Amino acid sequence: MSLWNREDRHDVREALFGGRERVRVWDLAPGPTPPFAAVLACELEPGGSVGTHLQEHFPEIVIGVEGTGSVEVNGARSVLGGGRVVELPLGHTLSITNESDRTPLRYLIVKARHPA
Numbered sequence: 101m102s103l104w105n106r107e108d109r110h111d112v113r114e115a116l117f118g119g120r121e122r123v124r125v126w127d128l129a130p131g132p133t134p135p136f137a138a139v140l141a142c143e144l145e146p147g148g149s150v151g152t153h154l155q156e157h158f159p160e161i162v163i164g165v166e167g168t169g170s171v172e173v174n175g176a177r178s179v180l181g182g183g184r185v186v187e188l189p190l191g192h193t194l195s196i197t198n199e200s201d202r203t204p205l206r207y208l209i210v211k212a213r214h215p216a
Contacts, residue, residue: 103128103141103165104206117177119195128208137211144169144205150196155188158211162186162196167205169198180207190214 110126110191112127119173123152129139144150144167151166164184171180172195173188180186181198188194198205 104143107144111135115210116150117153117195118151119172120150121145121198123150130155135213137213138209139211140165140209142207144196144198144207146198146203147201148198148205150194152193152195155190155192155194159187159189160209160211161188162194162209163210165206165208167203168197168200169205169207171196180205184195 104124106124108126110124114124115121115124116123124143126141127138128141129136130137162180162185164180164182166182169180170177171184171186174192178186196205196207
């Protein structure tokens with residue numbers, strides 16, 4: 101499997117969390133070993149967004165890989181692009197926007213199980 105290969109099995113989510121356009125999601129580690137809960141490759145369409153949502157179940161990091169985008173964490177906006185890392189502890193809110201109208205925004209999400 102290669103990242104972002106549309107021929108590989110993946111989910112397509114429309115207007116995720118009230119956002120715009122589609123997000124394609126590839127599960128890179130089905131059944132990950134604790135402490136990890138998920139490892140995902142995501143591709144947000146040009147002009148798309150993922151609406152604001154609360155990190156209720158798993159803390160996570162978002163790693164920008166390609167494209168030009170922005171994130172809002174608890175209402176504070178910052179750049180999301182290649183090499184940028186965003187940390188999201190439980191209880192924080194996140195939204196993601198692809199600032200380009202031509203190219204997808206690609207990023208990885210790593211979710212961790214919260215210690216008991």
